[in-house]
Amino acid sequence: MRRPPLSPITAVLLLLTCSAPAAAAPLPRRPPPTGPEREMLDEAKRLLDEGRLADARDIHLTLWGLTKSASDAFRVGMLSFRLHDFERAAEFLSIYFDMVGTPDAPKIWVPPGFKESYELARADFAEARRHVGVLDVRASEPGAAVLVDGRQVGLSPLPRPVYVAPGQHRVSGHLAGELREVVAAVDAGGERTVWLTFPRARAEAPARFPASKVASPLVAAPPSSAPNPALRWWTVGAFAATSAVLATVGALSVLEANDAAEERDAAMGRAQWEVFHCRPGLPACDAYADADGRTKTFTALSVGAFVGAGLSAGGAVAAGFLLAPEAKVRVGVVGTAPGVGLSFAW
Known part of the structure; x- marks a missing residue:
């Protein structure tokens, strides 16, 4: 049986269907807050309405430790800026930027009005950055515990620089029983790279003997526990x-x-x-x-x-x-x- 020819409209629709790109995967979104989290958010909002910014920030710090969400990092950073805690403001706003991306290329789902809040956070971050210094701590070996003025800031390699008050700071690192410590000074708005150099672990090569004396290595019997x-x-x-x-x-x-x-x-x-x-x-x-x-x-x-x-x-x-x-x-x-x-x- 002869098939009827396709109409021009049908042909165009098929062409558009085949050439259209696959739908982009939905961006990750923060799960709805649990009951206790919702109560903490309501309490933080009440404290904020009463002007108790420090108490509200403490609640969002606790929520950040539980959820590690971009919204909590944003609130901690913005409240810290209003409290003139510029070090913490710069730290948490930089975390927020890493998590959300940009308005043109967001990494997670963002609500309407995201661009305005993002630009406000950028302005606060730039102002906070003028009051603090930046220590870019780098270790020669991964996995070293890095501390600045006795406060642990992470394991090497650090994902982001450390924001500190202007002046001298004690930067130390611990790795496999080795301690490295450097005193670094930084100005407000300045940046300094600090290196912590640890000895590289070397695998011991097996002993080799001349072929003329020993053609194959000796095989020792399994060790037994010797008396005292x-x-x-x-x-x-x-x-x-x-x-x-x-x-x-x-x-x-x-x-x-x-x-x-x-x-x-x-x-x-x-x-x-x-x-x-x-x-x-x-x-x-x-x-x-x-x-x-x-x-x-x-x-x-x-x-x-x-x-x-x-x-x-x-x-x-x-x-x-x-x-x-x-x-x-x-x-x-x-x-x-x-x-x-x-x-x-x-």
């Missing part, structure tokens, strides 16, 4: 000291046992001259019995002391080896032949 060195030496020292004391006691006991044996033998000879049968009460017999008892006692004591000394010495040796770190085995290629290295650490 102090515990090891205290244990070994205690065993060694005990062994030495017992050996000394044994030696002294041997000497006492020998002396007692000599006295016993002498007493035995005297007893044989006095009586034929030794009995208690006779001086020679009592001396013999006393010397014989001491001989046996010190003999037994010396034997026990020497045995204890030997055991303590063995304990010292065993503690030294048992509490020492484990042996580390390293396997690698030395020269052209594989090899195994065994090392002990004390």
Whole structure:
């Protein structure tokens, strides 16, 4: 079936439809305020009607911390200008300009009459700028905490300059335990760039060895937790000291046992001259019995002391080896032949 030709009007409409650009995406818009936010806005308006500008600004500062909206930045900046707080006025109006763009190219949805309020904010910003100085703080490394006169203003790189009163200011930066501090002076309406230079972090390169000596790196066994060195030496020292004391006691006991044996033998000879049968009460017999008892006692004591000394010495040796770190085995290629290295650490 033959299709009817298109009419001129239909053709023009189709051409316009195909050539028309796609509708621009809607600009982001601030969500409606919540109940508590609406109450704070109403309270700020009431305070503003009563002429309590500082109190109204404090409420908008609180709202700015909650919403980070352009309207709250605008109100804080304009109220600060009326309070002659030119530093805060310049700071928040610059934030407002960054967020909204320009009347010709807005970044967010703007209400009717935006151009007039924008031009008023521009005029107030220019006047505030005449009363303050600008510090353009730059750090050599990102992520440094930047402070001006002890007040943290952000992390490097800062999104915008810092507006300060004319005079000298202490600019500091903290990064990875490093502190950098500069004293900078700026005049009203002037600008100064402040640099905070931090050491650049360097990745340590792996050690390289000549190919003639080592063809491949050594592979170490997984590290094991070593005992406390102090515990090891205290244990070994205690065993060694005990062994030495017992050996000394044994030696002294041997000497006492020998002396007692000599006295016993002498007493035995005297007893044989006095009586034929030794009995208690006779001086020679009592001396013999006393010397014989001491001989046996010190003999037994010396034997026990020497045995204890030997055991303590063995304990010292065993503690030294048992509490020492484990042996580390390293396997690698030395020269052209594989090899195994065994090392002990004390």
